[in-house]
Amino acid sequence: MNIIKLSAIDSTNLYLKKMASESNLENFTVVVAEHQTKGRGQMGTKWTSDRFKNLTFSILINIKRFKIEEQFYLSMAISLGLLNVLKGQVKVPVFIKWPNDILAVKDKVAGVLIENNIGGSFIKQSIVGIGLNVNQENFSNELENVTSLKILTGHTFNLDELLLKIVNSIKKFVQFIESNRLQELKKLYIESLFKMNKPSMFIDKNNVIFLGKIVDVDKNGRLVLELENETIRKFNLKEIKFA
Numbered sequence: 001m002n003i004i005k006l007s008a009i010d011s012t013n014l015y016l017k018k019m020a021s022e023s024n025l026e027n028f029t030v031v032v033a034e035h036q037t038k039g040r041g042q043m044g045t046k047w048t049s050d051r052f053k054n055l056t057f058s059i060l061i062n063i064k065r066f067k068i069e070e071q072f073y074l075s076m077a078i079s080l081g082l083l084n085v086l087k088g089q090v091k092v093p094v095f096i097k098w099p100n101d102i103l104a105v106k107d108k109v110a111g112v113l114i115e116n117n118i119g120g121s122f123i124k125q126s127i128v129g130i131g132l133n134v135n136q137e138n139f140s141n142e143l144e145n146v147t148s149l150k151i152l153t154g155h156t157f158n159l160d161e162l163l164l165k166i167v168n169s170i171k172k173f174v175q176f177i178e179s180n181r182l183q184e185l186k187k188l189y190i191e192s193l194f195k196m197n198k199p200s201m202f203i204d205k206n207n208v209i210f211l212g213k214i215v216d217v218d219k220n221g222r223l224v225l226e227l228e229n230e231t232i233r234k235f236n237l238k239e240i241k242f243a
């Protein structure tokens with residue numbers, strides 16, 4: 001496995017994106033940093049992580065003839081790859097919170113940021129960034145509902161070993177896409193989804209709180225909710241949050 005280790009960088013996603021545009025990198029090349037000065041999260045947020053304590057890394061993934069309309073399957077594969085490793089490390093229940101946060105009970109332990117390089121109707125290359133809280137025990141008060149493997153288990157983890165386990169697990173789930181087992185992948189994703197089929201409170205883009213139940217995720221990755229009046233509505237990431 002081609003693993004590039006950096007002591008400090010702005011963002012492993014940015015670094016890997018640049019490297020991939022300048023040279024021909026092996027599939028599943030990994031860039032891992034002990035510290036990021038500008039870690040990026042979903043929807044323009046920041047990703048902060050204590051130096052040396054956690055995993056912040058990016059993986060380059062090339063899937064042949066990967067259609068744009070199937071891009072959410074990569075998100076499913078990544079979440080499942082992460083989830084399966086974490087299930088083996090902690091005793092509490094772990095879930096995927098749509099679209100691709102990983103929760104332990106109800107607290108976030110990992111986040112994923114996927115950036116795709118698109119050519120025509122295909123995804124030529126994906127940069128998959130993962131931030132996993134491993135050995136950090138204290139988090140800023142601004143961050144709510146956050147946890148780490150150390151908080152959950154009481155012990156310190158070896159970051160290199162954990163990284164290998166995660167990349168290998170992700171490879172396994174990416175093979176579902178390569179061999180066109182998309183429905184199987186989706187079934188596994190849905191089975192691990194936080195609040196699946198449970199009435200829950202959500203906030204829409206106008207800040208209105210409402211009750212709904214997740215009944216599915218469609219092939220474009222939209223969250224499918226059944227509302228109180230039994231109507232079905234679909235939401236994309238910008239349109240909805242958990243309350």
Ligand code: BTN
Pocket residue numbers: 010011012013014036038039040041042043045047055056057058101110111112113128129130131
């Ligand atoms: C999120 O939950 O908002 C996604 C967080 C993704 C963070 C990781 S850390 C490694 C990679 N480099 C970045 O700048 N971001 C991702």
